[in-house]
Amino acid sequence: MTTTLRFALVDCNSFYVSCERVFRPELEDVPVVVLSNNDGCVIARSDEAKALGIKMGMPYFQLKDLIKRERVEVFSSNYELYGDMSRRVVSTLSQFTPNLEIYSIDECFLDLSHLKPEEVEEWGRSVRETVKKWTGIPVSVGAAGTKTLAKLANRLAKKRAEAGGVLALHTAAETEEALRKTPVGDVWGIGRQHAKRLQQLNVTTAWDLSRMPDGWVKKNMAVTGLRTLLELRGQPCQDLELETPDKKNICTSRSFGRPLTELCDIEEALSTHTVRCATKLRRQNSCASGVTVFLMTNRFAVTEHVYCNSRTIQLPQPTNSELELLPRAMHLLKDMFRPGKRYVKVGIILNGLVPASEVQLDLFSNQNGEKHSKLMDTLDTLRQRFGHHALKYAVQGNKNEKDVEEEKRAPWMLQKKFLSSPYTTSLKGLLRIKA
């Protein structure tokens, strides 16, 4: 019995590592890892690095010896580069279908309804070759009747050398075999907690899960769990999301380059995050109804008392003006700050987002609102043209995150010891390739 192949999942292999390799081809076949912000932990690994036993999320400081011994190449994360490469991959994929969902920076769901089942493998190979040729990024393709099964097929396409990076689940027998080979914790939608619970009940594979009673799953894993269950059985519960829905919250937060004790340093960091966050808010044409600020000390500390606090206020009316948001964020921070602690992270969340057009009337009844709105437009235009640092508030300080030299950087700024060039988005980066 054959099933209709409705979805393909195209996933970039070790995406961040692959981005770095595009511009450093000599790193092919060499173990490579990419670190999270602040060079904290491993967030991408090449196959060679995986073979050395380096796991996702491992702290870098615990791996230093291994990295040195095995000559692992290390990169700080370079989101400017990865974002740009991601756009190139998406634009290549959109040549293959107009109906495509950007699921994450390195994954897209593609609609297959225009293909006959027997054409899917050939189509998948063509996708792989074209993306590789046009962007330099290797991808894998999984195809099936539901999104959950397409994810599962994609995982196996990566694992099975003989699949050549493309796997389609055509028949019930093929699907059953794939389900039997997938550990339950590797199913999309089954996280650590559910996996643990299921394993205790001797449900160890995706196949076992697909045989569970609906009632038990609904009761213990909510309706999202039930959707996963039905999709494993081939019954589609999720469609492509062709338009990205507006975000309901927007957050900007960073760990500090080193622990901070002074309020003024944290104010510089938080004001910079607030400006970033407000910029994201305006890009979505939204206004925020509330502001939350959070502040924390090191949660792993054993000798110090862990302090983790947050404060929220509702705004008199929704706004996206930095002039409204900044003083409120600063006030919340001062309210939480306790001297004598070593803080490691601060962040802001803008919540209760509403379309800016819906508060427009209020905005015009308030003269300040109209002025602010024009000012913010101007700021956005100038910053887009000349960069984030072109126009800043005094409270943000005068240091520039792009500066590499230690003494030119503020203490709150991220560590990025192993940063590659912004090869694709700046002239300097471009010159670095030629050299």
Added chain:
DNA sequence: TCTGGGGTCCTAGGACCC
């Protein structure tokens, strides 16, 4: 010394109203 950042959805429980 050194452990990321940014989201979503669901549910339970409390507050409040009629």
Added chain:
DNA sequence: TCTGGGGTCCTAGGACCC
């Protein structure tokens, strides 16, 4: 003095994703 029940809204917390 007795003291219901149903509905809605909000929030906190937990689970998940990449």
